[in-house]
Amino acid sequence: MILDINQLAFGYNGHRIISNIDLKVEPGELLAxxxxxxxxxxxxxxxxxxxxxxxxxxILVEDRDVLKMSPxxxxxxxxxxxxxxxxxxLTVFDAVLMGRKxxxxxxxxxxxxxxxxxxxQQLDLAQLSLRYIDELSGGELQKVAIARALVQExxxxxxxxxxxxxxxRNQINILTVIRKxxxxxxxxxxxxxxxxxxxLRYADRxxxxxxxxxxxxxxxxxISADIIEEVYGLPVSIHHIDDNPxxxxxxxxN
Amino acid sequence: xHFDHGQVPAEYKQYIGRKALFVLVMACGLAxxxxxxxxxxxxxxxxxxxxxxxxxxxxxxxxxxIVWNIRLPQALAAMIAGGGxxxxxxxxxxxxxxxxxxxxxxxxxxxxxxxxxLSVMVLGGGIMTSSNVGAVSIINPYVTTASxxxxxxxxxxxxxxxxxxxxxxxxxxxxxxxxxxxxxxAGTMFLQFFADDMQLAAMVFWTFGDTARATWxxxxxxxxxxLFCVVYFFSNSWNYNAIDAGDETAKGLGVRVxxxxxxxxxxxxxxxxxxxxxxxxxxxxxxxxxxxxxxVIGSDHRFLLPACMLVGAVLLLFSDTVARLVLAPHVLxxxxxxxxxxxxxxxxxxxxxxxx
Numbered sequence: 369m370i371l372d373i374n375q376l377a378f379g380y381n382g383h384r385i386i387s388n389i390d391l392k393v394e395p396g397e398l399l400a401x402x403x404x405x406x407x408x409x410x411x412x413x414x415x416x417x418x419x420x421x422x423x424x425x426x427i428l429v430e431d432r433d434v435l436k437m438s439p440x441x442x443x444x445x446x447x448x449x450x451x452x453x454x455x456x457x458l459t460v461f462d463a464v465l466m467g468r469k470x471x472x473x474x475x476x477x478x479x480x481x482x483x484x485x486x487x488x489q490q491l492d493l494a495q496l497s498l499r500y501i502d503e504l505s506g507g508e509l510q511k512v513a514i515a516r517a518l519v520q521e522x523x524x525x526x527x528x529x530x531x532x533x534x535x536x537r538n539q540i541n542i543l544t545v546i547r548k549x550x551x552x553x554x555x556x557x558x559x560x561x562x563x564x565x566x567x568l569r570y571a572d573r574x575x576x577x578x579x580x581x582x583x584x585x586x587x588x589x590x591i592s593a594d595i596i597e598e599v600y601g602l603p604v605s606i607h608h609i610d611d612n613p614x615x616x617x618x619x620x621x622n
Numbered sequence: 623x624h625f626d627h628g629q630v631p632a633e634y635k636q637y638i639g640r641k642a643l644f645v646l647v648m649a650c651g652l653a654x655x656x657x658x659x660x661x662x663x664x665x666x667x668x669x670x671x672x673x674x675x676x677x678x679x680x681x682x683x684x685x686x687x688i689v690w691n692i693r694l695p696q697a698l699a700a701m702i703a704g705g706g707x708x709x710x711x712x713x714x715x716x717x718x719x720x721x722x723x724x725x726x727x728x729x730x731x732x733x734x735x736x737x738x739x740l741s742v743m744v745l746g747g748g749i750m751t752s753s754n755v756g757a758v759s760i761i762n763p764y765v766t767t768a769s770x771x772x773x774x775x776x777x778x779x780x781x782x783x784x785x786x787x788x789x790x791x792x793x794x795x796x797x798x799x800x801x802x803x804x805x806x807x808a809g810t811m812f813l814q815f816f817a818d819d820m821q822l823a824a825m826v827f828w829t830f831g832d833t834a835r836a837t838w839x840x841x842x843x844x845x846x847x848x849l850f851c852v853v854y855f856f857s858n859s860w861n862y863n864a865i866d867a868g869d870e871t872a873k874g875l876g877v878r879v880x881x882x883x884x885x886x887x888x889x890x891x892x893x894x895x896x897x898x899x900x901x902x903x904x905x906x907x908x909x910x911x912x913x914x915x916x917x918v919i920g921s922d923h924r925f926l927l928p929a930c931m932l933v934g935a936v937l938l939l940f941s942d943t944v945a946r947l948v949l950a951p952h953v954l955x956x957x958x959x960x961x962x963x964x965x966x967x968x969x970x971x972x973x974x975x976x977x978x
Contacts, residue, residue: 414870417873417874419870419873438876439873439876439877440876441876442876443874443875444876446874447874448870448871448873448874448875449874450868450870450871450874451870452870453867453868453871454719454866454867454868454871456863456866456867456921457916457917457921458863458866458920458922459634459637459920459922461631461634461637462920462922463867466860466863466864466867466875467875469860469864469875469876469877470875472860478630481628481630481631481634482625482626482628482629482630483625483626483628484628485628485629485630485631486625486626486627487628489628497631497634498633498634498637500920513871516867516875517874518625519625520875521625526874528870
């Protein structure tokens with residue numbers, strides 16, 4: 369078990385945002401968090417690596433209690449890819465090397481450079497390594513952010529809408545890369561998403577949030593049109609194309 | 623994770639080497655400018671005598687006095703102030719994620735000017751005489767210095783106090799700083815309105831930054847504060863790089879963003895306050911040197927901060943020397959010269975763009 373969340377709740381100023389969250393993620397598993405805007409998907413993700421401190425519940429990563437760990441210790445076990453990353457005049461190599469920060473004690477070691485080099489190769493970024501990140505395209509920048517999280521050598525990867533603001537080709541490219549990483553390194557990954565069909569295609573399980581609690585957790589055989597309609601308030605039908613389930617929204621209810 | 627098949631990339635090592643070389647060249651440049659700056663002045667001393675004297679070898683009594691008692695303290699003051707202000711500016715720009723971050727945008731200089739004006743008016747620091755070069759000087763500089771320091775530190779503490787209640791976000795800090803700047807400017811104008819001719823002259827005179835004000839003891843104090851802050855800033859280089867990538871990303875990398883931002887802000891303000899309190903207001907260096915250096919070597923703080931320190935020191939020492947010589951025997955305020963010399967260089971960099 370890589371991630372084990374029990375009865376997690378978070379809120380501020382007496383206002384509950386998420387509550388009663390129970391989730392588990394196994395090695396090599398990619399879990400998608402789905403649900404309408406403002407339902408608490410990002411909040412849940414940020415609770416997992418204590419960017420938000422949960423008000424109740426427990427989070428275990430590889431059987432260690434995240435809530436009792438220091439920020440540095442958390443960064444050694446959990447990689448986080450934020451929804452937006454800012455650019456600066458930093459080369460791609462240095463931007464990824466930053467992911468080694470939790471490992472770097474006094475100065476950058478030879479191994480840090482090797483790990484970065486390997487990650488750049490895996491994400492097809494090697495030829496860009498000395499470009500400044502403020503000259504990259506959105507897709508390239510997202511790959512840099514993922515590479516940065518990877519060189520942390522985490523057991524768990526958190527991704528906040530990794531494909532938002534990307535074109536079709538880049539969306540598929542990024543999701544394929546994430547899938548490959550999860551499979552090849554046998555790590556766990558949790559990502560928030562809006563695109564249900566991409567989630568169906570790339571994630572192993574889907575966790576639907578509604579009103580700050582888990583409405584349903586299912587996989588590609590147990591997902592149903594009813595669940596999606598209950599969560600999003602929109603009737604859908606599920607079709608199968610070459611054995612892949614595809615969700616098609618119906619007319620908007622008047 | 624298995625990432626052990628990676629190589630140490632030669633290209634990247636070369637790139638890092640080039641940046642280290644830039645820092646080294648700047649350090650050598652600074653040493654050269656220092657020797658030349660000391661040799662120039664009303665009494666010209668040869669570069670070789672200056673070098674000998676600085677290295678502790680025996681020279682004439684006259685050379686010793688001019689170098690060690692007059693020109694070296696002023697040159698060191700310019701170097702430390704330039705380096706300190708430039709590093710403080712670079713750190714503020716990073717933690718506030720705002721290219722306009724500097725002691726000016728945050729009202730710290732305005733607060734210092736107000737403190738000085740208040741001491742001239744109320745605390746009696748403002749009895750002046752005309753010195754033989756035609757400039758006015760403040761007779762009781764310690765009261766003025768202390769007052770300027772207290773007010774600039776209060777300004778930064780106020781900014782930090784506001785962020786305590788509203789969260790340490792760049793927006794809150796910058797907006798509070800701008801409001802404070804306006805407040806203290808108004809306060810200074812109020813005092814100036816009621817000041818007599820002599821007091822008014824003293825207030826305005828104080829705001830002209832002057833590197834000749836500091837004695838050896840004061841220099842030692844400024845240098846100690848600068849050293850302490852700079853060591854802290856250098857050791858946080860990775861944190862500033864991470865904050866540049868966004869607060870969320872930095873937090874994901876284990877950076878205590880709020881803590882780093884507050885401490886950086888406090889130390890950058892303290893460094894600025896010390897320099898300004900002793901030497902007067904020296905603008906431009908803190909704002910523009912980081913931008914100049916960033917365009918040349920990028921924004922990796924591991925190299926940006928040392929390079930800013932050296933370039934800031936070179937720029938202010940050079941400006942100070944020109945200010946001493948250009949209209950001799952009159953001495954121009956160095957703060958006028960920094961902008962005159964730095965702005966064209968900056969425009970050139972903006973137009974030409976950065977190069978790796």
